[in-house]
Structures are given as structure tokens and as C-alpha cells.
Amino acid sequence: MALKPYVEALADLFYPQRCVGCSRRSSDVLCRPCFEALPGITPPLCRRCGLPTAFEVYGCDGCRTVELAFDGARAPLRYEGVGKGAVHALKYGGYRPVVERLMAPLMAGCVEGERFDVVVPVPLHRTRFAKRGFNQAELIGDAVAGMIGASFLDTLRAVRGTRDQVELTATSRRENVAGVFEARGPVTGRVLLVDDVMTTGATLNECARVLKTAGAREVQTLTLCRTC
Ligand SMILES: [Zn+2]
Ligand SMILES: [Zn+2]
Structure with a gap:
């Protein structure tokens, strides 16, 4: 008799x-081994x-x-290994404890001692939101805002959908996101713009442009991971 599945199901109750x-x-x-294998990005940095x-x-x-x-881009991890695993667990697995336990603390550590007026998440177009059921950037941004004592401001809106960025070159990524976002109202002060991953930075750059037009004095981006 195969006991293993039962034992595992039982273990799930405790772990x-x-x-x-x-x-x-x-x-x-x-x-523990994965914690030690976190692909950290360490100074010196641009x-x-x-x-x-x-x-x-x-x-x-x-x-x-x-x-x-x-004005600046921060990320605690490279988009590989355990870093990639964490992003996938949230984005495609809907595993939310990873936000409070891992993502937000690592990200808050990147901006330790700095003051931000608002934390703004990169928005998700409503069709993608409907499909996924949540916006991962919103969950992360809300948790980070709580940790660094800044207000959470979900002011950006994606007015149209975009093609999947994965296959696109840097130039076409910029074209793909041009005019996609708008701010719901005025924005002031120093803004921390949050997303899960930065690849070419096209999406973050376009969001930052919109935030500056809406009145932001400074925009720093913060993602859990980035491709280096
Ligand atoms: Zn592990
Ligand atoms: Zn540089």
C-alpha cells in the first residue's frame, strides 16, 4: 500500500x-539553502x-x-534561480504569503532610510486582471508602503492592453507601451514606482513619464528582480 501520499497530505496540515x-x-x-542561494545584486551600482x-x-x-x-532603479535580486521562483510563485501560482515574508522585506531593504511620499504600483490592464484575479505589483506595493511608512497610491491605469513583451526588442517594447498608461489624478513629491520584474525598463519608464507629467518631482523604481 502506498502510504506516501497520505503522509504528505497529513504533513501539509502542519507545513x-x-x-x-x-x-x-x-x-x-x-x-535555508534557497535563502542562501538568493541571487542578490550588490554594489557598486549605477x-x-x-x-x-x-x-x-x-x-x-x-x-x-x-x-x-x-531617476533611479533598484532591485534586490537578479531575475534567475530563487528570484525567478518567487516571482512565478506569486504571479502564476497565486501564492501570496511570498509577498509579506520575502518580497516586501527584501525590497524595503533596498530603500532603507529613504523617505517617499507615495508608493505607486504598475497597473495591470483589466483583461489581464480579470484573468489573473489580482495585480501582483499592487500586492507588493501595498506591503512595501506599509513597511517603509509611505502612502499607497494606486493612481495609474492601463487604458489599453499591450502585446506580450517577452518576444519584443527594446525599441519595440517602448513603442508597445507608449500611451498605455494614465494617472487618475495629480501626483506630488517623491514617488516609489513598484513592479515585480524589470527587464528592459520600458514599462517602468513609461509609467514614470506619466507620473512626472502628473506632477511627481522624482520617481525611483523598485522591483523584486531585474535582468542584468
Ligand atoms: Zn528551497
Ligand atoms: Zn547606468
Whole structure:
């Protein structure tokens, strides 16, 4: 008789969680080995685009000639391994404890000691929202706002859908998101714009542009992961 499924079902009552990095049963959202294997992004960094550099600079060889609407980009992790696992657990698995236990603390650590007036999430178009049932950026942004003592302001709206960005080049990504977002009202002060992943930065850049037009003085982006 195969006892294993029963034993596992029973164990689920006591350890309902699985590690988001390796899927093994764990007493928290991440097991110890996966915690130690977090693909951290460490200084020195370019304070403008957020990529690792040889020395800390504002504007590196990679971003100096690129026009950016945001003033800085932060992310605690690279989009690989355990970092990717955490994003997928939330976005495609709907596993929400990962927000409070892992994502928000790591992200808040990136902006420790700084003051922001508002935390704004990157919006999801309503058709995608309907399909997924939640906006991961909103869940993350709300938790981060609580941790850093800033107000949460869900002011951006996606006025039309976009093509999936995955297959697009950097230039077509920018075209793909142009005019997609609008702000529901005026925005003031220093803004922390939050999403789960930054790839080319096209979406964040367009959101930052809209926020600046709405009155934001400064826009810093914060994502859990980024491709480096
Ligand atoms: Zn693990
Ligand atoms: Zn740079």
C-alpha cells in the first residue's frame, strides 16, 4: 500500500508551505539553502539605471545615452534561480504569503532610510486582471508602503492592453507601451514606482513619464528582480 501520499497530505496540515525556490516542503516560504542561494545584486551600482558597475556612478556606459523618465532603479535580486521562483510563485501560482515574508522585506531593504511620499504600483490592464484575479505589483506595493511608512497610491491605469513583451526588442517594447498608461489624478513629491520584474525598463519608464507629467518631482523604481 502506498502510504506516501497520505503522509504528505497529513504533513501539509502542519507545513502547508512549499519553498518557492525548490518546491520542497518548508516551514517558511523559502528553505535555508534557497535563502542562501538568493541571487542578490550588490554594489557598486549605477544609481541611475541600477546595473552593477565597477564604481558607484550616476549614469554608466550602458545608460548615459539613454533617455530615462525615472531617476533611479533598484532591485534586490537578479531575475534567475530563487528570484525567478518567487516571482512565478506569486504571479502564476497565486501564492501570496511570498509577498509579506520575502518580497516586501527584501525590497524595503533596498530603500532603507529613504523617505517617499507615495508608493505607486504598475497597473495591470483589466483583461489581464480579470484573468489573473489580482495585480501582483499592487500586492507588493501595498506591503512595501506599509513597511517603509509611505502612502499607497494606486493612481495609474492601463487604458489599453499591450502585446506580450517577452518576444519584443527594446525599441519595440517602448513603442508597445507608449500611451498605455494614465494617472487618475495629480501626483506630488517623491514617488516609489513598484513592479515585480524589470527587464528592459520600458514599462517602468513609461509609467514614470506619466507620473512626472502628473506632477511627481522624482520617481525611483523598485522591483523584486531585474535582468542584468
Ligand atoms: Zn528551497
Ligand atoms: Zn547606468
